[in-house]
Amino acid sequence: MxxxxxxxxxxxxxxxxxxxxxxxxxxxxxxxxxxxxxxxxxxxxxxxxxxxxxxxxxxxxxxxxxxxxxxxxxxxxxxxxxxxxxxxxxxxxxxxxxxxxxxxxxxxxxxxxxxxxxxxxxxxxxxxxxxxxxxxxxxxxxxxxxxxxxxxxxxxxxxxxxxxxxxVGRGPQQFSKVGPRNAMVIAVAALATALDGESRRVGVGLGALAPRPIRAVEAEDFASWALDWDGGSGIHADVAARFGALVAGACAPIDDVRGSSAYRRHAVAVLAARSLRWAWQEYRKDKSCG
Ligand SMILES: Cc1cc2nc3c(=O)[nH]c(=O)nc-3n(C[C@H](O)[C@H](O)[C@H](O)COP(=O)(O)OP(=O)(O)OC[C@H]3O[C@@H](n4cnc5c(N)ncnc54)[C@H](O)[C@@H]3O)c2cc1C
Structure with missing residues (x-):
């Protein structure tokens, strides 16, 4: 040097x-x-x-x-x-x-x-x-x-x-990460969701699920359309499952020592459905308080 x-x-x-x-x-x-x-x-x-x-x-x-x-x-x-x-x-x-x-x-x-x-x-x-x-x-x-x-x-x-x-300040956000333990771990799959109450959009960012960090655009469009932004009713199980499937469909994961491609897809579908529910619950709570 x-x-x-x-x-x-x-x-x-x-x-x-x-x-x-x-x-x-x-x-x-x-x-x-x-x-x-x-x-x-x-x-x-x-x-x-x-x-x-x-x-x-x-x-x-x-x-x-x-x-x-x-x-x-x-x-x-x-x-x-x-x-x-x-x-x-x-x-x-x-x-x-x-x-x-x-x-x-x-x-x-x-x-x-x-x-x-x-x-x-x-x-x-x-x-x-x-x-x-x-x-x-x-x-x-x-x-x-x-x-x-x-x-x-x-x-x-x-x-x-x-x-x-x-x-900032547009709505609830979530981040979830799967790894073999809770600390000091490179993600096997990672997902962030962000609800924007102003534009009524759901954003989805994915890590360790493709050759580069990506958005899940089709899942974003689906959730943004399917959520009851005015009425604030809960998320139907079919909607959460479809959202999870669309997120998994956006991925192009690899098989490596940390996890198989099939495992990564399954894990992110579960994470996505959960994250959407959690973020939506928070949105509804904030809406009813506000
Ligand atoms: C034990 C250990 C555990 C880790 N765990 C995680 C983890 O859980 N999750 C995770 O995401 N990462 C993890 N990392 C990786 C690392 O900590 C992160 O990627 C971190 O964000 C790097 O930031 P840094 O400031 O240390 O970058 P540096 O090491 O200083 O730089 C990283 C790269 O960015 C470039 N760079 C830095 N600043 C700039 C700038 N302003 N403009 C242009 N280029 C720039 C450098 O040239 C280099 O190419 C881990 C690393 C170690 C050693």
């Missing part, structure tokens, strides 16, 4: 990346350091982003959008953002161990773009947008357009993830 660059501001970070596009950004290091320690990567240099204050900030604009800096840790999301981003906060609780949650960031999860990244299904379900930055300016990318394949994304060599924009 020939360089270790430590910018103290976002402009400086962008200039460094433009000057040396081979520099590998380093946020919490919980993915990067594993690659280095196991000698799977020997980067030309590292761009340490931990001293860039802009990346560690979050704010809510007009009460509608949460702008979450790429360098905000999972521990802070759990502590500070449960109200604004409930599915992301729940997902953050399932990431690694306390040490990993103290270091790991959503920017790093996006940078790695693992199909099983836990922060990613909530971003998909809520219809979030990724803000990228470079010396050429900023650009916004819809989350479903960000991932291009397993561990691949649209980031250009001179770009960094600056932040993620999530809609």
């Amino acid at each position: 020939t360089s270790f660059v430590q910018p103290v501001g976002l402009d400086e970070a962008c200039e460094a990346k433009a000057a040396e596009p081979d520099l590998v950004p380093l946020a919490g290091g919980t993915d990067v350091m594993v690659e280095l320690n196991f000698r799977r990567a020997r980067p030309h240099g590292l761009l340490d982003l931990t001293r860039v204050p802009e990346l560690r900030e979050w704010s809510v604009s007009d009460g509608c959008w949460l702008r979450l800096g790429a360098g905000v840790s999972y521990a802070r999301i759990i502590k500070e953002l449960g109200g604004h981003a409930p599915a992301l906060a729940t997902a953050s609780r399932t990431v690694g161990s306390p040490q990993i949650r103290n270091r790991g960031t959503v920017g790093g999860n996006l940078g790695t773009s693992s199909p099983a990244g836990d922060a990613l299904p909530p971003l998909l379900a809520t219809g979030s947008t990724v803000e990228l930055v470079s010396v050429r300016g900023n650009r916004l990318v819809r989350i479903e357009d960000f991932f291009t394949g397993p561990k691949e994304n649209v980031l250009l060599p001179d770009e960094l993830v600056a932040a993620v924009w999530l809609p």
Whole structure:
């Protein structure tokens, strides 16, 4: 490794990346350091982003959008953002161990773009947008357009993830994850659902169920149509089952040591039906109180 660059501001970070596009950004290091320690990567240099204050900030604009800096840790999301981003906060609780949650960031999860990244299904379900930055300016990318394949994304060599924009306060959200145990586990299947009472839409994000994190669009359309948004009546068992089947149908899972493709499809159908019921119960409760 020939360089270790430590910018103290976002402009400086962008200039460094433009000057040396081979520099590998380093946020919490919980993915990067594993690659280095196991000698799977020997980067030309590292761009340490931990001293860039802009990346560690979050704010809510007009009460509608949460702008979450790429360098905000999972521990802070759990502590500070449960109200604004409930599915992301729940997902953050399932990431690694306390040490990993103290270091790991959503920017790093996006940078790695693992199909099983836990922060990613909530971003998909809520219809979030990724803000990228470079010396050429900023650009916004819809989350479903960000991932291009397993561990691949649209980031250009001179770009960094600056932040993620999530809609806030629109309705109940859920995150569920299946794994062989409750902690320190890569998802075998993960699902986030987000109900948007304003637009009467249901969003569904899936992890570890396809070569990249995906939405389940047909299931979203079905649930958005089938739910009784005005009357608020309960979900019929057939509707929950159909929703589960459509979510499972959206997946293209692999067989691997952690689970078979058939198991993953079955698990996500169960998760989906349950999550929709839980989110709908919460929606009805909020509606009757409000
Ligand atoms: C023991 C252990 C347990 C884990 N458990 C989980 C888990 O349960 N769920 C889960 O999803 N993940 C898990 N991970 C993986 C990892 O913790 C997450 O992917 C985490 O979000 C990475 O964040 P980070 O800040 O540490 O990223 P880093 O390791 O610093 O970076 C990860 C990637 O993103 C790039 N990057 C970072 N920041 C930026 C930026 N601002 N702009 C552009 N590129 C950037 C880096 O160059 C690198 O390619 C685990 C890892 C370990 C070691």
